[in-house]
Amino acid sequence: MGASMQEPRNDTGPTPLPARDERILYVLAPGLYYITSPRYPYLYPNFVDKRWYLFGAQGQTITIGCSDFDVEYHHYCRYDFLRINGVKYCGSDVVEDVTSPELRIQFSTDYSVRRRGFYCLITVPSVDGSPDPDGHYADRPDR
Numbered sequence: 001m002g003a004s005m006q007e008p009r010n011d012t013g014p015t016p017l018p019a020r021d022e023r024i025l026y027v028l029a030p031g032l033y034y035i036t037s038p039r040y041p042y043l044y045p046n047f048v049d050k051r052w053y054l055f056g057a058q059g060q061t062i063t064i065g066c067s068d069f070d071v072e073y074h075h076y077c078r079y080d081f082l083r084i085n086g087v088k089y090c091g092s093d094v095v096e097d098v099t100s101p102e103l104r105i106q107f108s109t110d111y112s113v114r115r116r117g118f119y120c121l122i123t124v125p126s127v128d129g130s131p132d133p134d135g136h137y138a139d140r141p142d143r
């Protein structure tokens, strides 16, 4: 407070990360991204196996948080699950924010019972803490 410096504006919404089978690894420039289950918010298909391996382009920690989550329930999440860094979620679990330099995410569904799925936001901070509204990939020869 009291500084005349203007806060940078961020009017753009999060960028979707497509869940194409042929692409698993994403190195993300600072910004906001999201992933969803296929066909979200409609019922996800059976026999899904989608993976997203996410890294910050500058090696920084990145955070995932899911604001909507509805996946077929099983006590050990054996049928359908969202797995983040080794932890499985299913049913109407609250998916707590996970912050890590590396997010390994998998969504897997079995042959029956479909639900709405999930919407998860991924926050990639810039190393100096200020947002990069252009969302350019970092180009740092020192990494």
Ligand SMILES: [Ca+2]
Pocket: 072, 079, 080, 109, 110, 111, 112, 113, 114
């Ligand atoms: Ca299922």
